[in-house]
Amino acid sequence: MAAVQVKKLRKTFGKVEAVKDISFEVDDGEFAVMLGPSGCGKTTTLRCIAGLERPDRGDILFDGERVNDLTPAQRNIAFVFQFYALYPHLTVRDNVAFPLRAEGLSKEEIKRRVDEVLELLEIEDVAAEKPRSLTADQRQRTALGRAIVRRPRVFLLDEPLSNLDAKLRERMRGELKRLQRDLGITTIYVTHDQIEAMSMADKIIVMNEGLIQQIGTPREVYHSPANLFVANFIGSPGMNFIRCRYVREEGKLIGDGKAFTIPVSREIREYLNGLSYTGVILGIRPENIELCPKTEGDRSLEVVVDLLEPMGSSNIINLMVGDQMIKAISTPDFKPEKGERLSISLREVCLFDPQTGQAFASVEGEKLWQR
Amino acid sequence: MAEVRLERISKRFGRVQAVKELSIKVESGKFTVLLGPTGAGKTTTLRITAGLERPDEGAVNLNGRRITDLPPRERDMAIVFQNLALYPRYTVFDNIASPLKVKGMNRDEIERRVKRVADILHISHLLDRKPAQLSGGEKQRVALGRAMIREPNLFLLDEPISALDAKLREEMRTELKRLQSDFGATFFYATPDQAEAMSMADTIAVINEGRIIQIGTPEQIYNRPANTFVADFVGSPGMNLLPCEVKSGDSGAYLDVGPSAFILPLPPERAKSNGYPGNGELTFGVRPEDILIDAVPGEESIRGRVYVVETLGGYNIVEVDVGGKLITVKAESSFEPLIGQEIWIRFRSEKIHLFDGNGGIIF
Numbered sequence: 001m002a003a004v005q006v007k008k009l010r011k012t013f014g015k016v017e018a019v020k021d022i023s024f025e026v027d028d029g030e031f032a033v034m035l036g037p038s039g040c041g042k043t044t045t046l047r048c049i050a051g052l053e054r055p056d057r058g059d060i061l062f063d064g065e066r067v068n069d070l071t072p073a074q075r076n077i078a079f080v081f082q083f084y085a086l087y088p089h090l091t092v093r094d095n096v097a098f099p100l101r102a103e104g105l106s107k108e109e110i111k112r113r114v115d116e117v118l119e120l121l122e123i124e125d126v127a128a129e130k131p132r133s134l135t136a137d138q139r140q141r142t143a144l145g146r147a148i149v150r151r152p153r154v155f156l157l158d159e160p161l162s163n164l165d166a167k168l169r170e171r172m173r174g175e176l177k178r179l180q181r182d183l184g185i186t187t188i189y190v191t192h193d194q195i196e197a198m199s200m201a202d203k204i205i206v207m208n209e210g211l212i213q214q215i216g217t218p219r220e221v222y223h224s225p226a227n228l229f230v231a232n233f234i235g236s237p238g239m240n241f242i243r244c245r246y247v248r249e250e251g252k253l254i255g256d257g258k259a260f261t262i263p264v265s266r267e268i269r270e271y272l273n274g275l276s277y278t279g280v281i282l283g284i285r286p287e288n289i290e291l292c293p294k295t296e297g298d299r300s301l302e303v304v305v306d307l308l309e310p311m312g313s314s315n316i317i318n319l320m321v322g323d324q325m326i327k328a329i330s331t332p333d334f335k336p337e338k339g340e341r342l343s344i345s346l347r348e349v350c351l352f353d354p355q356t357g358q359a360f361a362s363v364e365g366e367k368l369w370q371r
Numbered sequence: 372m373a374e375v376r377l378e379r380i381s382k383r384f385g386r387v388q389a390v391k392e393l394s395i396k397v398e399s400g401k402f403t404v405l406l407g408p409t410g411a412g413k414t415t416t417l418r419i420t421a422g423l424e425r426p427d428e429g430a431v432n433l434n435g436r437r438i439t440d441l442p443p444r445e446r447d448m449a450i451v452f453q454n455l456a457l458y459p460r461y462t463v464f465d466n467i468a469s470p471l472k473v474k475g476m477n478r479d480e481i482e483r484r485v486k487r488v489a490d491i492l493h494i495s496h497l498l499d500r501k502p503a504q505l506s507g508g509e510k511q512r513v514a515l516g517r518a519m520i521r522e523p524n525l526f527l528l529d530e531p532i533s534a535l536d537a538k539l540r541e542e543m544r545t546e547l548k549r550l551q552s553d554f555g556a557t558f559f560y561a562t563p564d565q566a567e568a569m570s571m572a573d574t575i576a577v578i579n580e581g582r583i584i585q586i587g588t589p590e591q592i593y594n595r596p597a598n599t600f601v602a603d604f605v606g607s608p609g610m611n612l613l614p615c616e617v618k619s620g621d622s623g624a625y626l627d628v629g630p631s632a633f634i635l636p637l638p639p640e641r642a643k644s645n646g647y648p649g650n651g652e653l654t655f656g657v658r659p660e661d662i663l664i665d666a667v668p669g670e671e672s673i674r675g676r677v678y679v680v681e682t683l684g685g686y687n688i689v690e691v692d693v694g695g696k697l698i699t700v701k702a703e704s705s706f707e708p709l710i711g712q713e714i715w716i717r718f719r720s721e722k723i724h725l726f727d728g729n730g731g732i733i734f
Contacts, residue, residue, distance in 0.1 A: 037536055038507070165409055165563050170608055174690055178679045181710065193537040199681030199688065222684035233538060235684050287685045307549055309570035312593035312606050313660040313701065316570065318545065327545075329685070332590075 002062040002153040002186055003028040004049065009058035011044050018044040020210035021058075026203070028063075029184040031177065035197040036207035037233070042190045043158055045207075049188060050079045050156050062153060078152035080160050086131040086143055093118070093127040096145040103150070117145045120182075136168050144176075148183060155180075155187040161196065173199050194234050198222065206230050222285075223348075228357040231283050231350065237316060240289070240326035242282040243354065246272045251370070253280060259322025260301045263370040268351075271361055275353075283350035286316065288365070289328035290345045291336075299369045300343040305336045319344070373434055373524035373557050374399045375420060380429035382415055389415040391581040392429070397525070398574070400555040402548065406568040407578035408604070413561035416578070417527045420559060422446050433524065446525075449518035453530040457502040457513060463489075464498040467516040488516045491550070508539045515550075526551075528560040532567070544570050565605045569593065577601050599730040602656050608688060608699045610724070611662075615655040617647050617725075626655055626725070631694030633673040638720055641734060647727065656724035659688065659701040665715040672715035677708045691716060 004026040011019040019041040026032040034042040047053040049060055051072040060067050067075050086095050096117055100110045118124045121141040131139055147155065161169045177200040180187050191197055197204050198218045206213040206221060206229075214226040225231035225239065232238035243256045251269050253262040264272065272280065294302065306325065307318040310332065317328045317336065328344065336342060346365030353360055375397040382390045390412040397403045397420075405413045418424040420431060422443035431439045438446060457466050464485055465472075471481045489495040492512045502510055511532060518526060532543045548571040551558045562568055568575050569589045577584045577592065577600075585597035596602035602610040616627045617637070624642030626635040635655070647653060665672050675691035675698065687707065689700045691714065700716060708714055725733045 037538065166565065166607075167408070167604060167609065174679045174681060174688075177681065181679075195537070195683060198683050218682045218684065222682075237541060238538070285685065307545065307552070309545065309548065310589045310593075311566065311569050312589070313658065332593075 001028055001184065003064075004154055004186060004188065005059075005061040005064070006045065006049065007059045007061065009045060009048060009060070010056045011041075011048060011053060012056055017210050019048070019055075022207075022210075022212050023058075024205050024212060024215055026186060026188055028186055030202045031180050031187045031189065031200060032203045032205060033189045033191060033197040033201035034205045034207060035191060035194060035233070036213075037192055040207040041210040042207050046156055046158055046188060046190050049154070050077055051075050052079070075154070076150075076152055077154045077156055078147040078150060079156045080143070080147045080158065086139060086146075088131050091128050091130055092123055092134070092138075092142050092145075095131070095142050096149050099146060099150045113149055117149045120179075121145050136164065137171065140164070140168070140172060141175075144179070148179075148185065152185065155185045157187065157189040159191055160189075162191075162193075169196075176200060195236060198234065206233065208233075224362060225283070225350065225359055227359060228281065228283070228352055231352070231359070235285060237286050237327045239283045239285050239350070241352070242284070242321055242324055242326065244280055244282060246275075246278050246280050248273060248278070253282075253368075255301075255322055256324060257322040259324065262301075262368060265367055265370050268361070268363060268368055271351075275360075277353065277355060279354040281352040281354050282346075283352055283359070284326070284346050284365075285348065286327045286329040288347035288349075289319075289326070290347060291317070291328055291330055291334065292343050292345070294341045295343045299366070300345045303342050303344050305338055305340040305342060307338065308335060372399045372555075375525060375557075375559065376432040377416070377420065378430045378432065380416070380419055380426045380431070382419060382424060382426050388581055390419070390426075393578075393581070393583055394429075395576050395583060395586065397557060397559045399557050401573040402551050402558045402560065402571055403574045403576065404568040404572035405559070405561045405576050405578055406563070406565060406572075406604075408563055411563075411578045412581040413563075413578060414529055415581075417450070417529050417559065417561055420525075421448050421450055421527050447521075447523050448525045448527055449521055449523040450527045450529065451514050451518050451531045453533045457510060457517075459502050461501070462498065463494065463500050463502075463505070463513050463516075466502070466513055467498075467520055470517060470521045484520055485516075488519050491519070491554075492516050506539075507535045508543060511535065511543060515547075519556075525557045525559060528558060530562055531560075533562070533564070540564075540567075547571060566607060569605070577604065579604075595732065596724075597732055599654055599656070599726050602724065602726070602732075606658060608659050608701075610656045610658050611698050612726075613655045613696055613698075615653050615725075617642075617653060628655055629694060629696065632696050633693060635718065635723070641725075647725070647733060652728035653733075654726040654730065656726060657718050657722065659699045661719040661722035662698070662700045663717045663719065664689070664700060664702055664706060665717060668715045669717065672717050674713065674715055677710055677712045677714060679710065680707060682707065689714075 007023050009019055009022050036042050048055045097110050097114045118127055123138055123141050126138055161172055201218055204221050205215050208229050214221055214230045221234050244253045246253055251264050253264055303319040303321050306320050309316040315330045315332055317330055319326050349363055349365050349368055350359050351361040377395050380390055380393045407413055419426050430437055467485050468481050494512050532540045544567055572589055575589055575592050576586045579600055585601050592605055599612050613628050618627050624637040675693040678690040678692045681688040686704050687702045689702050691698045691700055727733055
């Protein structure tokens with residue numbers, strides 16, 4: 001078990017700056033997820049922590065000790081790409097025991113530790129089977145068992161669930177989270193899937209273009225995104241953005257194409273008056289949009305229904321605010337027609353600076369409007 | 372415009388029965404999704420429709436005409452695969468134009484058509500680029516453009532967005548649906564992803580082990596799944612399914628899920644006097660969003676312990692251990708219990724399901 005620190009890490013491949021200058025810490029026993037789109041630098045960072053890549057600059061520390069010059073084996077990490085790579089000719093027991101044999105432990109010790117892992121993962125019953133005759137779920141557990149049997153200090157996982165079908169991926173999320181918690185192994189997990197990050201992480205490190213965008217708990221990155229990138233990347237669908245302009249003299253926010261006018265409350269006016277720019281982006285999560293029949297505008301915006309996406313337990317409704325498209329989540333029985341006019345009220349609104357993309361305020365929808 | 376009917380199609384590859392007596396109608400101008408796990412027979416079905424495979428038995432009909440023996444190029448269908456085969460050395464323009472060039476169409480007409488398709492797909496600014504300079508989503512649009520340019524009868528799409536990042540996949544869902552509905556194109560689309568099927572389809576055909584299990588609208592498939600396979604496969608997370616027995620007591624019939632778990636009184640209209648077929652091997656089903664969590668025990672509440680909590684932002688998924696059985700509950704995002712905490716759950720009685728010994732739905 002170990003705390004991990006990454007300090008001012010930089011790594012280039014030829015002319016490509018994969019990781020620009022990043023620093024973060026993962027506490028002992030913590031489940032940290034590095035989240036970002038393809039090419040954001042998350043895998044490179046993980047490979048540097050594992051010792052599979054040499055950083056151009058910066059340090060990797062395990063429990064305060066610099067490990068830059070240690071080989072992957074000396075670092076005592078377990079690195080898992082995809083869980084599936086089992087030895088087809090070996091039984092479940094032998095697959096799990098494999099890393100211990102390489103370490104030259106005694107037979108009794110190996111048996112004891114393998115038994116422990118098989119029991120923990122509930123695969124004792126299939127210990128004598130070969131991978132071919134296992135269910136996908138059992139194969140995944142076997143691979144997981146092989147990774148944890150060595151009791152690594154740090155568990156590094158690179159998109160381990162990406163080759164599984166959607167259903168199994170969903171089941172493995174809860175299992176992995178529970179297992180990590182029971183074992184208490186410091187875990188760093190890389191994924192492009194925000195649902196995996198949200199559902200499993202103690203701490204999410206959001207990356208884009210080689211830089212960290214935000215570090216926080218799932219709740220923090222979801223409710224208080226640092227910038228437009230995080231706001232849109234997290235959530236399914238992501239946060240909606242509505243561009244508008246602040247007219248100081250009138251104390252009003254005016255939507256692009258004059259789609260709406262919001263007379264702004266004094267509290268927010270004071271805020272906006274202090275800004276050096278006039279553009280503002282309103283950010284609203286799809287579930288914070290309340291749909292109602294068209295009313296003459298008290299604290300609501302007028303929208304036109306564009307497209308309905310039924311999801312079973314809810315509907316995603318695509319709406320046009322002027323010429324800007326937003327998505328709202330409704331109950332499954334609410335099924336408006338394309339072209340129908342509705343009003344929306346907003347429960348929680350984030351305000352962003354369109355130039356830097358940074359969030360500068362977050363308010364209850366009620367408090368945006370002048371009373 | 373085209374209506375395709377597959378009639379009792381069967382196909383074997385060696386000893387593997389890929390598709391078995393499969394019948395389906397792909398309606399003109401509609402979005403039909405073939406949904407099922409890997410190896411269910413989805414790709415084989417699309418390939419048979421395209422004419423790339425010959426069925427061992429059964430017929431393929433296009434607009435009422437039998438085309439089982441017609442070669443692929445005479446069927447006028449466009450196929451888009453998961454693994455995009457764009458020509459790496461061609462520009463986007465030339466990639467999209469390639470099917471027309473093969474036909475020997477004149478330059479002006481080709482240019483006009485490519486521009487129109489590029490407009491629709493929002494890739495007009497990319498026409499001079501090579502595939503290597505495009506993102507995954509852009510490549511996907513180019514591949515679609517190349518399919519659209521021929522103005523085919525039918526689009527066959529085999530997991531076209533499976534290889535994309537989660538976020539992009541979500542955005543492409545909306546785009547594909549909009550594209551299909553705006554142009555009234557006929558889509559026959561295969562995917563293992565139930566969210567894609569639910570959000571885009573007019574009709575979903577659920578397939579497993581080479582057979583069609585259920586055909587219906589997304590709503591029908593979700594609210595009244597034909598069997599336990601569909602109930603589990605559709606939904607995220609899927610339906611909770613627990614083995615149970617129906618018993619009768621002093622105050623009427625009830626469901627028994629196990630001595631340490633719970634019993635549940637059946638509403639009188641659900642309780643059949645002659646019992647249920649296959650009793651003893653019945654399955655109780657309830658969707659995660661149809662379970663309520665109570666802070667204090669009430670009359671109908673069932674005691675459990677929190678096994679794990681997944682915070683998803685808009686809501687939380689709570690797995691609850693009820694007498695050794697795990698039940699998945701969709702809860703408010705503000706509900707963040709501790710692992711091991713004792714909680715009480717309750718089912719929306721009008722939303723519970725019962726399946727027979729073969730997994731078929733009873734109610």
